[in-house]
Amino acid sequence: MICTCDECRYTFKRVGSYKYCPDCGSDRIRQATPKEKKEYIDYQKEFYPKQQLA
Numbered sequence: 001m002i003c004t005c006d007e008c009r010y011t012f013k014r015v016g017s018y019k020y021c022p023d024c025g026s027d028r029i030r031q032a033t034p035k036e037k038k039e040y041i042d043y044q045k046e047f048y049p050k051q052q053l054a
C-alpha cells in the first residue's frame with residue numbers, strides 16, 4: 001500500500017503495519033490518493049531508472 005503523511009506530504013510504500021511517517025515520525029498517515037500514487041511512481045522512475053530496467 002502506498003501511503004501519504006498529512007503532516008509533511010511524504011509519500012512512501014507502507015510495509016507491514018507501519019504506523020508512523022518515516023520522514024517526520026507523525027502518525028497522521030493515510031492511504032495515498034491515485035494522484036499521489038502516480039507522483040510517487042513517477043518520482044521512483046526519475047530517481048531510480050536503472051532499477052526499473054533491471
Ligand SMILES: [Zn+2]
Nearest residue numbers: 005008021024
Ligand atoms: Zn511526515
